[in-house]
Structures are given as C-alpha cells and as structure tokens.
Amino acid sequence: MSEKxxxxxxxxxQLQLLKDTIVKMGTGVEKQLExxxxxxxxxxxxxxxKSIKDDELTDKYEINIEEQVVNLIALRQPMAIDLRETVVxxxxxxxxxxxxxxxxxxxxxxxxxxxxxxxxxxKNFEIAGLKASKxxxxxLNSYLHRAKDTAENVxxxxxxxxxxxxxxxxxxxxxxxxxxxxIQKVTQLLFMLKNIERIGDHATNxxxxxxxxxxxxxxxxxxxxx
Amino acid sequence: MSxxxxxxxxxxxxxxxxxxxxxxxIAEKEVTALIGPSGxxxxxxxxxxxxxxxxxxxxxxxxxxxxxxxxxxSRKLDVVRLRENVGMVFQKPNPFPKTIYENVAYGxxxxxIAQSKEEMDxxxxxxxxxxxxxxxxxxxxxxxxxGLSGGQQQRLCIARAIxxxxxxxxxxxxxxxxxxxxxxxxxxxxxxxxxxxxxxxVTHSMSQAARVSQKTGFFHLGKLIEFGPTDKIFKNPDNQQxxxxxxxxxx
Ligand SMILES: Nc1ncnc2c1ncn2[C@@H]1O[C@H](COP(=O)(O)OP(=O)(O)OP(=O)(O)O)[C@@H](O)[C@H]1O
Ligand SMILES: [Mg+2]
Numbered sequence: 165m166s167e168k169x170x171x172x173x174x175x176x177x178q179l180q181l182l183k184d185t186i187v188k189m190g191t192g193v194e195k196q197l198e199x200x201x202x203x204x205x206x207x208x209x210x211x212x213x214k215s216i217k218d219d220e221l222t223d224k225y226e227i228n229i230e231e232q233v234v235n236l237i238a239l240r241q242p243m244a245i246d247l248r249e250t251v252v253x254x255x256x257x258x259x260x261x262x263x264x265x266x267x268x269x270x271x272x273x274x275x276x277x278x279x280x281x282x283x284x285x286x287k288n289f290e291i292a293g294l295k296a297s298k299x300x301x302x303x304l305n306s307y308l309h310r311a312k313d314t315a316e317n318v319x320x321x322x323x324x325x326x327x328x329x330x331x332x333x334x335x336x337x338x339x340x341x342x343x344x345x346x347i348q349k350v351t352q353l354l355f356m357l358k359n360i361e362r363i364g365d366h367a368t369n370x371x372x373x374x375x376x377x378x379x380x381x382x383x384x385x386x387x388x389x390x
Numbered sequence: 391m392s393x394x395x396x397x398x399x400x401x402x403x404x405x406x407x408x409x410x411x412x413x414x415x416i417a418e419k420e421v422t423a424l425i426g427p428s429g430x431x432x433x434x435x436x437x438x439x440x441x442x443x444x445x446x447x448x449x450x451x452x453x454x455x456x457x458x459x460x461x462x463x464s465r466k467l468d469v470v471r472l473r474e475n476v477g478m479v480f481q482k483p484n485p486f487p488k489t490i491y492e493n494v495a496y497g498x499x500x501x502x503i504a505q506s507k508e509e510m511d512x513x514x515x516x517x518x519x520x521x522x523x524x525x526x527x528x529x530x531x532x533x534x535x536x537g538l539s540g541g542q543q544q545r546l547c548i549a550r551a552i553x554x555x556x557x558x559x560x561x562x563x564x565x566x567x568x569x570x571x572x573x574x575x576x577x578x579x580x581x582x583x584x585x586x587x588x589x590x591x592v593t594h595s596m597s598q599a600a601r602v603s604q605k606t607g608f609f610h611l612g613k614l615i616e617f618g619p620t621d622k623i624f625k626n627p628d629n630q631q632x633x634x635x636x637x638x639x640x641x
Pocket of ligand 2: 432433434562592
C-alpha cells in the first residue's frame with residue numbers, strides 16, 4: 165500500500181529523511197558485517213580494522229535517528245502509519261546499532277588473535293556469518309520495499325542460525341579438547357560464534373518491527389526457538 | 391452497554407442530503423469522539439441526538455435513534471424532557487447575560503428540580519465544583535456570567551449543562567477557543583464526568599479525540615466511514631480515507 169503524500173510538504177520531507185537515514189545506516193551496518201566476515205575469509209586484518217572504524221559512523225546514525233524521532237513526536241504528533249513509521253525507526257536503529265557493535269566486537273577479537281586459526285572452526289564461522297549477513301540484508305530489503313513476506317521469512321529462518329551456532333560451539337569445544345594449545349584462539353572464536361547468533365536475533369527483531377510497520381499487527385506466536 | 395443506537399439516519403436540509411444512512415452505537419458512560427472534515431455532518435448528527443435540528447425549518451431527519459429504548463426521532467417525544475436528559479455544550483461559550491448563579495440555576499429552575507433555596511444553592515455549588523470552576527467563582531456568584539474569561543465561560547456552560555444531571559452530554563468543539571490550560575481543565579472534566587455520563591464530542595483536534603475518547607467515528611461527506619476503538623483508529627485504522635485524514639494526507 166503506497167501512501168499519498170502529506171499536505172504539509174515539510175512533514176513529508178521529514179518522514180522521508182527518517183526512512184532514508186535508516187536505509188543509509190542499514191547499508192553501513194551491512195558493509196561493516198561484510199568486512200568483518202571477509203576479514204577472516206580473505207585473511208585480511210585491514211578489513212576488520214575498517215569494520216571497527218566504521219562503527220563510529222553507525223553510532224552517529226543512531227543518535228541522529230533518535231533526534232529525528234524525538235523531533236517528529238514533539239513537533240508533528242504523528243498518527244497511524246506515521247506513528248508506526250516513527251516508532252519503528254527508533255527501534256530498528258537501536259537493533260542496527262547493536263549489529264554494528266557485535267560486528268565491531270568480532271573484528272576486535274580477530275585483530276587480537278590474527279587470521280592464522282583452526283580451519284574447521286573458521287569454516288563454520290564463515291558459513292554462519294554469511295547466513296547472518298543474508299538475514300540482515302533481507303530484513304533491510306523488507307524495510308525498504310515494505311515487503312511483509314520477506315520480513316516473515318527472516319523471522320522464520322532465525323532458527324537455522326541458532327542451531328548452527330549450537331553445533332558450531334560444540335565443534336569448537338571438541339577441537340579444544342584435542343588441541344589444548346589453541347585455548348586462547350578458541351576462546352575468542354567461541355565469543356565470535358555467539359556474536360553471530362546475536363546478530364541473527366537482532367535481524368529477527370527488525371523483522372518483527374517491519375511486520376508491525378506494514379500491518380499494524382504483531383507477528384503471531386512464539387519466536388522460532390529464541 | 392449501548393446508550394444511544396442510531397440506525398440508518400438520513401438528514402436533509404431542504405433537498406440537500408447532509409447525512410447518509412448513519413448507523414452508530416454509542417456506549418454508555420464512555421466518550422465517543424466524532425471527527426471529520428468541515429461540512430461532513432458532525433454537528434448535524436450531534437443535533438439529532440437532542441432534537442436541536444427541530445429548530446431548523448428546512449431540516450428533516452429520517453431513521454431511528456434510540457436512547458435506551460426511547461425513540462428520539464418520534465413526533466410524540468417530549469422534547470423538553472429529552473433536553474433535560476441530553477445536555478449540550480457549544481463551540482462558542484454562550485452563557486446567559488445573567489449572574490453566574492442564575493446561569494447554573496436556570497435549568498434546575500425550569501425543570502423544577504430544586505425544592506428550596508438551600509437545595510438550589512447546593513446544586514449550583516456541586517455543578518460548579520464538577521466543572522472545576524467553583525474555586526474561581528465562589529466569591530462572585532452574583533457577577534455576570536459573560537464577564538468571565540473564555541475558558542471560564544465554557545466551564546460555566548458545562549456547569550449549566552450538568553446542573554440538571556443529564557445522562558448524556560453533547561459537546562460541539564468545546565475547546566476550539568480555549569488555551570492549553572483551559573483545554574486541559576475541560577479534558578480532565580470530561581474524564582471525570584464519564585464515570586456518570588455518556589459523552590459525545592465533536593472535535594477538530596485529532597490529539598484531543600485521541601486523548602479523551604474511547605471510541606472514535608470518522609465522518610466524510612455525510613457518511614460514517616469508520617467507527618471503532620480510539621486506539622485502533624489512531625494507530626491502525628482499517629479505512630484508507632480515515633488514515634489519510636488523521637495523518638494529514640491529500641484525500
Ligand atoms: N442550517 C443549515 N441549513 C442548510 N444546510 C446546512 C445547515 N447546517 C448544515 N448544513 C449543511 O449540512 C452539511 C453538514 O454540516 P455540519 O454543520 O453538520 O458539518 P460539520 O461536520 O459540523 O462541519 P464543521 O466541522 O465545519 O462544523 C454541510 O454541507 C452544511 O452546509
Ligand atoms: Mg460543526
């Protein structure tokens with residue numbers, strides 16, 4: 165359902181700016197996450213460093229969005245779809261900020277332990293990481309295109325990342341049992357694996373918000389696992 | 391519980407139709423807000439509920455409007471009794487050019503409600519207290535009502551309306567000429583009154599409708615387009631026209 169424009173042009177522009185800022189922030193976070201994962205895939209620490217650096221911009225976007233939202237509520241008193249647009253932007257921006265933060269955290273751990281890591285674990289990390297990236301990408305698309313089905317798909321497939329994470333962590337512990345000398349690296353990798361799962365959770369939060377934005381209803385039922 | 395049930399109400403001014411098949415259930419001891427663009431028929435509908443359209447010669451009301459089980463749109467109806475039961479507050483405060491006391495005592499006097507001077511004093515005091523005006527006027531009850539400020543005059547009119555203990559109060563843009571403080575006082579009063587009284591309020595302020603009412607009806611071009619719980623109307627209305635109107639979009 166595409167909405168007609170507001171009679172007051174400046175209001176229309178402010179709401180558009182809010183949506184644009186979310187999309188820009190989301191694109192930045194996606195790039196951060198991609199750099200974080202590619203840093204391991206390509207064994208290129210500079211990519212991790214870039215992700216850490218870019219998190220500053222993500223944080224700035226979050227503050228900017230919060231200011232826009234407070235202004236809209238105070239000065240425009242948005243109603244109905246506009247109210248959902250405004251409130252959802254606030255929540256989505258905070259989930260995006262968390263995703264950026266988790267990507268940064270992974271990158272920081274990577275800069276500590278370097279890229280010379282047990283292959284069996286990093287392979288698992290890459291697969292889960294790419295899956296999480298896909299989820300983030302899909303949920304941002306669902307926001308941009310107001311695609312309810314895409315949001316629902318993201319919501320439904322979070323379970324896969326959760327299961328992957330469980331088995332990845334078990335595998336990492338098994339590796340550790342056989343290779344006690346890897347303890348430093350594997351401990352960091354365990355946190356990194358867990359962070360991927362949490363990124364998936366935030367993508368799921370965003371999916372719920374997008375669904376609410378479009379329909380005004382809450383996604384039914386329990387979250388798959390969670 | 392439904393207090394007023396309107397069914398297929400059609401209203402004509404001469405040959406021009408102003409309301410089309412309006413059906414609405416107004417719940418008892420709740421606030422129902424009526425919103426919609428200028429000229430959509432809100433005041434016309436409100437006037438059906440206390441037969442104020444009778445005073446407009448060319449106006450003709452068809453359909454059924456029942457209060458409890460009494461048919462309001464009947465020739466046999468005792469209109470004076472009805473207006474005792476259904477009070478009205480207008481956009482512009484319209485106190486009589488009489489004292490504050492007389493303004494409030496007027497209704498109880500013509501309806502023969504008070505048996506003694508003491509009883510009348512009591513009714514006046516209680517009505518002014520309920521209207522949150524007592525403290526401001528208790529020492530000047532014999533001053534002329536039209537000498538009060540706009541917000542005070544409006545509360546005086548509300549005191550006048552409630553002095554006969556009506557079951558329903560109709561308000562047609564009661565706050566449009568008031569500042570935010572006087573508006574808040576009236577809204578507080580509405581919250582308080584709804585414990586005992588059924589209130590129907592017409593307002594052009596979306597935020598006021600959202601604040602004071604439990605149900606909201608959206609009128610457009612003489613039709614009731616959407617009617618439902620106020621939070622639903624303002625968070626996620628079913629009808630696109632409703633949404634366009636409340637969000638300020640081109641309709
Ligand atoms: N006394 C009258 N004689 C002729 N037509 C009238 C009369 N009162 C209202 N109308 C017409 O009936 C329609 C509905 O008017 P009404 O006053 O009920 O609208 P409203 O929704 O209360 O508008 P507003 O928000 O401007 O007060 C309008 O087209 C108006 O011109
Ligand atoms: Mg009117």
